[in-house]
Amino acid sequence: MSRRTKSPSGVIDAPLDVAAQAKAREEGRPSVRDGRLKTYEPGANVGRFLELLGRRVSRPLAVSLTACVHCGRCAESCHYFLARPDDPTMTPVWKADQIRKIFKRHVDWTGRVAPWWAKAGTPDGDEDLNRLKNVVFGACSACRRCTFNCPMGVDTALLVRFTRGLLTELGIVPEGVFNVSRDQWETGNQMAVTETDFLETIEWMRDDLRAELGPGADIPVDRPDCDILYTINPREIKFDPRSIAHAARIFHAAGASWTLPKWGWDQTNFGLFSGDDALGAYVSRNLYEAAERLRARRIVISECGHGYRSTRWEGYTWSGYDQKLPTESIVAVLRRYLEEGRIVVDPGRNLEPVTFHDSCNIARSGDLVEEPRQVLRRVCADFREMHPNRQENFCCTGGGGLLAMAEYRPLRLEAGKVKAEQLKATEAALVCTMCHNCIDGLGDVIKHYHLPMRVVQVLELVSRALVLPAGS
Amino acid sequence: MPIIESEGLRIEVNEEGFLAHPEEWTEEMAKVLAKAEEGLDELTPEHWAVVRFIRGYYAEKSLAPMVRKMCQATGFPLMKIYDLFPSGPAKGACKVAGLPKPDGCV
Amino acid sequence: MSNLLRTFENEVQLAALAFMGLVYALRLVWIFRFRVGRERTVAVGREGAGTGYSLMNIAMPWAMESTRTHPGRYLEFVVLHLGIAAAIAASFIIPYGPGLFETAWVRGIFRAFIAAAGLAGLARLARRLTNPVLREISSPDDYFSLVFLIVWLAAGVLALPDRPAAGEGPLLAFFGLTAFLLVYVPFSKIGHYLYYPFSRIYLGRTLGHRGAWPPAAAKSAGAGPARKGAA
Incomplete structure (x- = not known):
């Protein structure tokens, strides 16, 4: 060099x-x-x-x-x-x-x-x-x-x-890459969440859900023969389980047959970021095998950019596992529910102007570009595009695992200049993204450049707009 | 590493604003971090309840507690944590409590 | 016409061409020695469509932001490459179909294309020398290839009247330089056209498989093997 x-x-x-x-x-x-x-x-x-x-x-x-x-x-x-x-x-x-x-x-x-x-x-x-x-x-x-x-x-x-x-x-x-890889190798998830912690958090969310929707509501774990094997990002368990509750409410309203697996639930994959195909294979195989073990009929991935890319596309290659089941993002499921009328929504509950940020791993290394927009147009009263968008959108600054590498943060935020300009020009109050990395990346940009905005996910907006059937 | 200077304190933090030396944490530092990183002018008893729990948990296990544990210990519902610490349990509460940056996508 | 010029136009060119062909063949063998992974996912889009879109990129200046926002550069690219193609064509027409160049306007068109390409090359050279970003990423080969192309194109313009009787100098220079070009190209950046189909096909195939290329509206079954009544 x-x-x-x-x-x-x-x-x-x-x-x-x-x-x-x-x-x-x-x-x-x-x-x-x-x-x-x-x-x-x-x-x-x-x-x-x-x-x-x-x-x-x-x-x-x-x-x-x-x-x-x-x-x-x-x-x-x-x-x-x-x-x-x-x-x-x-x-x-x-x-x-x-x-x-x-x-x-x-x-x-x-x-x-x-x-x-x-x-x-x-x-x-x-x-x-x-x-x-x-x-x-x-x-x-x-x-x-x-x-x-x-x-x-x-x-x-x-x-x-x-x-x-x-x-x-x-x-x-970088140290962060080492630490997260270590945790994912040793615990099967990148935040070292134990099985007890996992089950307790699910139970907590289940209790909250039943308090709202009645005893019929559930967040099943390890239930065999479901239509959907739902897989999540460990931060949903560790720091922000609201998204699990949102998904559960919507599944409940749609009458979906779904379950989380007790093992193989981490759809994120640090192998994508570290370039370690062996780690990539290990993590994704856990998930594919969980679906097989529970005889699920499709794998659904919660909102996460690199997790979607890893689980939907790269994981099958890394692990040498031929795809057997449909593997899709929760956003594609939401779009289908709306299209089929399985859930009813009221866009009047999301009145703030909302813009959408395409995740790199989904728009440029995946295939979901229009689906989130179709959902947002149904659940928000004021949806507006950011420019450039879709496959030409700029990174949130947190891609490539950079959120786990504190030493590069000053340059990362400096490089967020164009992202800040893009966000600002929309004059939206909410920026929606279907990626956990982007939540933090955008959050950092918003804080650093003092923008009057908040980051939300598609699930949150759909859950807010969800009209529950009378009696539930 | 960056330095936050306030109230006569010089606090060394990493690039993400987390304490460089978590063992040096004091309640005075918590106030400065809350102001500098979370924009909180004042820490209420409710803030302190969360911060003290995190601190104790970390002292015992060298690990950031899950938000589940924070809610159990303080009796607050989940949303309350977000009301108290706008950046959330990891980047907000744990930072004020002087923990190192949690590993992973946070 | 002297024997020297005749040899330059024929045997020397053919020898240089054969050498280039040989090196390219070795190069292809070298490329094919690298393995390609097997795709294990079920396609959302069509690989053929993605590959086609990727290869047609060259003719779609609106497809990429980098060309869309710089139409002048795209024009420069077209002019440079057409002129080079014209000069190469001329190196065959002169010995094997000289009748074509007896028509003044055909000659004129060729000369205009080649001259325009030379100017485009000069513009690129000026940028490479003055733009600090381009300077930082340039190798000696990048400079040499460009300078050489400009000189060769200039020789082409001078040689194109194709009148050995008026002095063989320009023709000797053009064919001498063409022979050198053919020998040098496989070792330089100018040989990029050999890799172009590969890089574009692999990228297009992957993105076509995933339904990302060509950019299109939402797909109805975008998740792999379809199952009736699921979810």
């Missing part, structure tokens, strides 16, 4: 913090002991990195690494660059070039003959690998906006995830 390059953002020099790794080793944590989670060992990391690079690169990656012509058309598609237009290191092409030059030097024979000519190079020790870590984890939210704006079809976001995966194998990762 070029040392000449100035990095006014300062992110590139963030040190490698291995305190949590050392502690995990000392405590003999199971994930570290059995080698599922790698820790950093100083020494021969460059050699290992090159070996992994050569072994893991796939054809789509290889062509993305070869095809770039350095035209720079991607620069303006990146929210980091828009906030720091004088800083070349903020362009997607510069970031991708940091792995591209290593690939050219060591895998692609055209860069081996005259490395200087093609700007090919080798990392100069662990310090360079740490810089690479700061580029791919700290200066990119893997939102894939540049991919969609590349004339050559170079998938820079894919390259970033790939590079993250190589560094994760060496323990050269």
Whole structure:
């Protein structure tokens, strides 16, 4: 990596913090002991990195690494660059070039003959690998906006995830990534929620629900032969179970047959962020097997961008599991309920102006763009678009797992400039998103840029607009 | 790391505004954090009930309690926690109580 | 016409072409050695439609924000690539179908295209040299390829009257440079057209499979294998 390059953002020099790794080793944590989670060992990391690079690169990656012509058309598609237009290191092409030059030097024979000519190079020790870590984890939210704006079809976001995966194998990762991966490996969910905690919180929500809707209302756990296996984000259990209650009210009103699984309920997947396909496979397989165990007829994923992408799409590939059941977002279910008249809503209960923020992982790496809009138009009196929107929307700043990496927060918020401008221009009071990451990402942007707005999810708005049948 | 200076206190916090050294937490710091991070001018007895519970739980288990536990211990309904701490249990209450940033998507 | 020029127009070109073909063949073998994962999800959209959309991107300046907001750059791209195609075509027409260039207006059109491409190249070079962002990401190959193309296009304009009797210099220069171009291209960024179909097909196939491309309205069954009466 070029040392000449100035990095006014300062992110590139963030040190490698291995305190949590050392502690995990000392405590003999199971994930570290059995080698599922790698820790950093100083020494021969460059050699290992090159070996992994050569072994893991796939054809789509290889062509993305070869095809770039350095035209720079991607620069303006990146929210980091828009906030720091004088800083070349903020362009997607510069970031991708940091792995591209290593690939050219060591895998692609055209860069081996005259490395200087093609700007090919080798990392100069662990310090360079740490810089690479700061580029791919700290200066990119893997939102894939540049991919969609590349004339050559170079998938820079894919390259970033790939590079993250190589560094994760060496323990050269931000502390937050290590901690969350550890918890997800060891407890099956990324917030280390125990089964007792899980069941108690569900019971609590169930009691509240029955107090409102009567004894017939339920939040079933591990009930076999249901239509829907409902899977959630651990933060819904740990810090914000309101969304579980919203979903339960709506399922109740629609007369749905549904259940949560006792194990395999975490639809989030830090493997997507760390680039660790093995973790990705482990977490998603838990969920697919839960559906099989309970003989559910479809898997429904609560509102979560990366969770949706991981569970709906990437997880099947990571885990080598052929998709057997329909796998969909709760928002698609809500849309169907509205279309089929299974729930009745009154948009008069959501009078504030509402805008919608498309999650990167759903709009650009998934397939749900119109569905949330169709729902919002039914449940809100004043729905208005943000511009740009859909596949051209800008990241909330919290994508790519950045919310778990505190050290990169100042740059992340600075890069939120364009997001703040987008939000402000809508003059909406509520910004709705179907992603837990986006809730916090947008919340940070709103706080940092002093915007008079609040973040809500689709479930909350639908639940508020829900007209319950008389007698319930 | 950033420093918050107020009321004669110099508080070192991380980039997310969580205490850099959770063990150094004092009630005076809680007031400063509540003002700086949550915009709360005053901590009512209800705020203190939540904060003291979180503090005690953390001292015992080195872990942020689930919101379920906060409600059980204080007897507050869920919505009350959000009324008291606008940023919610994790980024609001736990921060004022001087806990390190909880891991994961928060 | 001298023997030297005849050799330049024929044997030298064919040798250079053969070399380029060989390197490209090796390059393709190299690309195909990388594995491709198997798709395990049930498609929401059509892979073919996504692939088609992805490949047609080149002709849809409205499809991407990056071209939509910079129509001038798109025009520059079209002009540059058409001019290069014209110059390549000329390198075949001169030895194998010289009759075509006996018509003045055909010659004129070719020269105009090639000259315009040269100007587009100059504009790109100026930007690459003056824009700090582009400078930071440019390699020596990026500069050289551009400078070389400009010189080669200029030679094309000068050679195109195709009148060896008036002096063989311009024709020798054009064919000499063309031969060098053919040999150099597979090792430089100019060879990007070889990768273009691959990168666009893989991206389009994935996004087509997921129903993200072509961008369309909501799908009725967007979750995989359909089951009657579920949920």
